[in-house]
Amino acid sequence: MKNRIVSFKKLDNExxxxxxxxxxxxxxxxxxxxxxxxxKSFYAFSISTEEYHFLVKVDMNYDLGLDMDEEECDTESDVDLD
Structure with missing residues (x-):
């Protein structure tokens, strides 16, 4: 099986x-x-055909590891420093 990297924007219909x-x-x-x-990094997910294993690159405007829920932000702001 061959490996390929392709942009999500350039996927054909198949x-x-x-x-x-x-x-x-x-x-x-x-x-x-x-x-x-x-x-230097990129985000991708994988799909496979009988002939190829594809990494499909997707554009991300933020780092998934830095995405916080509102609850996490509220919990951190409630800390009493006195």
Missing amino acids: LMQLVNKTYPNGFEEAIQSYILGPN
Whole structure:
């Protein structure tokens, strides 16, 4: 099996149908961060055909590790320092 990296924006109809079949409820939970080096990374999820294993790159405007719920923010702000 060959490995390929492809941008989500450039998926053809056949691969888009495979994505929809593989992730019927959305692929957000399957997204992983891949680190290339200092300050260089990308986000992707995987799909496979009989011939290829694809990493499908997606654009992310924020780091998933820094995304906090409102509850977490409220809990941290309630700390009494006196």
